[in-house]
Amino acid sequence: MSTGISVVIPTCDWPGLLLEAVNCVLDQSCPAHEIIVVNNGGKPLDESRLPRPVQLCELPPYAGVSQARNQGVTRATGDYVAFLDDDDLWELNYLEKLAAVIEEQHPDCIVTRLDAQVDGQIVPYKNAAGKLNLANLLVRNPGTSGSSTVVRREPFFQVSGYDPELKHGQDTALIIDLLIKGYSIVAAPHIQAILRWHAGPRLRDARSRPDSIGRFLQKYGKLMSWPQRNYNFTKFYYRRYHTQGHPLDLYQYWFRFQIHRFIRKLDPTLPSAPRLPKHEDQE
Numbered sequence: 001m002s003t004g005i006s007v008v009i010p011t012c013d014w015p016g017l018l019l020e021a022v023n024c025v026l027d028q029s030c031p032a033h034e035i036i037v038v039n040n041g042g043k044p045l046d047e048s049r050l051p052r053p054v055q056l057c058e059l060p061p062y063a064g065v066s067q068a069r070n071q072g073v074t075r076a077t078g079d080y081v082a083f084l085d086d087d088d089l090w091e092l093n094y095l096e097k098l099a100a101v102i103e104e105q106h107p108d109c110i111v112t113r114l115d116a117q118v119d120g121q122i123v124p125y126k127n128a129a130g131k132l133n134l135a136n137l138l139v140r141n142p143g144t145s146g147s148s149t150v151v152r153r154e155p156f157f158q159v160s161g162y163d164p165e166l167k168h169g170q171d172t173a174l175i176i177d178l179l180i181k182g183y184s185i186v187a188a189p190h191i192q193a194i195l196r197w198h199a200g201p202r203l204r205d206a207r208s209r210p211d212s213i214g215r216f217l218q219k220y221g222k223l224m225s226w227p228q229r230n231y232n233f234t235k236f237y238y239r240r241y242h243t244q245g246h247p248l249d250l251y252q253y254w255f256r257f258q259i260h261r262f263i264r265k266l267d268p269t270l271p272s273a274p275r276l277p278k279h280e281d282q283e
Contacts, residue, residue: 003200004079005144006149006189007032008072010065012085013041015049017196018086022054030096033078038068057099058272066170067163069146073156084193087145089117091192097198098150101188108183109175110150112191114143129187137176138220138228140271144171148193165215167208176220210240227263234260234273241276249274 007025011018018037025035038057039045045055057071065085066157072239073081080102086091094112101110111132116125126143148173159177178185190232213236221229237253238244253276 001176003095004029004033005075005095005098005102005109006073006078006081007035007084007095008069008076008081009037009086010068010072010146011037011039011041012062012065012068013043014086014180018045018172021050021084021086021088022051024089024092025095026051027092028090028095029093030099031181032082032265034076036072036073036075040065041051041069050225063264064164064167065146066164066166070164072160073153076260078153080150081156082150082186083146085145087196087198088145089194089196090147091194094193096189097188097191099144099187101186101191105184105186107186108152108155109185110191111144111185111187112148112150112193113189114145114148114193114195116195116197118197122194127147127187129189132185132187134176134179134223135269137172137179138224139231141169141172144194145195146174147173147195149174151178155181155188159183163215166212168212169216173216176223180223207243210236210243211262213239226259227267229262230256231260231270231273238276239275 009021022035022037022206023202025032035054035056037050037054037058040059040063042061044058045056055075057075058073060070069083082098098110111128114126115122128143131142155178159181163173166173175185208230213232217229217232217236234256236254237256238251241253259272264270
């Protein structure tokens with residue numbers, strides 16, 4: 001019996017890992033309503049190499065993971081959509097457990113536990129239980145990722161899906177947008193998604209991090225307290241200095257880092273800000 005959950009797999013130049021992700025879905029104890037692969041890579045995929053009944057959607061090269069996920073949801077026909085990045089995996093009763101949560105609680109969105117596969121070993125990574133609130137999400141990612149997010153299609157469209165201007169942090173932004181609109185979000189720590197750490201690039205480019213943090217500040221800055229804004233600006237100047245190397249960014253980072261360090265003594269719930277190596281910090 002189908003779970004009624006569509007699965008969307010964005011992919012970008014990982015044909016081998018993609019097949020493993022697709023087979024992970026095909027091997028589920030309860031079948032998906034449908035499997036939609038959205039190619040965001042540099043070359044078209046050979047559809048004949050994908051197992052049936054997988055659907056293939058081609059996007060312009062490197063259109064972005066947000067565009068890929070959004071296009072997949074547009075094509076989906078299930079009531080709920082579960083996302084799985086091409087280089088990640090799920091436990092084999094992932095969809096069966098999700099269906100039970102949906103049947104029992106009828107949430108608008110589910111965030112599952114996120115473990116990591118490192119050198120062939122599965123280790124704990126992030127668990128969003130008790131952390132899916134604005135106070136957390138505005139300054140940290142407690143475990144929201146594409147591969148651990150399941151959402152009802154109607155609310156997804158109501159918040160316009162994933163923000164294509166965010167190359168990083170789009171997973172957290174989707175949860176924030178759903179919370180702002182009052183949709184119900186539950187954590188499911190008993191359901192395991194698996195982030196695979198590997199030597200190759202993932203779906204995002206590290207050089208786009210400063211722009212994404214700037215977009216995040218522009219979009220959600222009014223929701224942030226002053227310490228939260230300062231923390232995000234600290235990250236912004238840290239990332240931009242590392243990608244562009246402008247001395248003014250180093251000074252801006254150092255100034256905001258000192259303020260954050262003082263504030264954190266008063267409010268230890270704030271996360272630690274990124275630190276530069278000592279030789280850079282003293283330039």
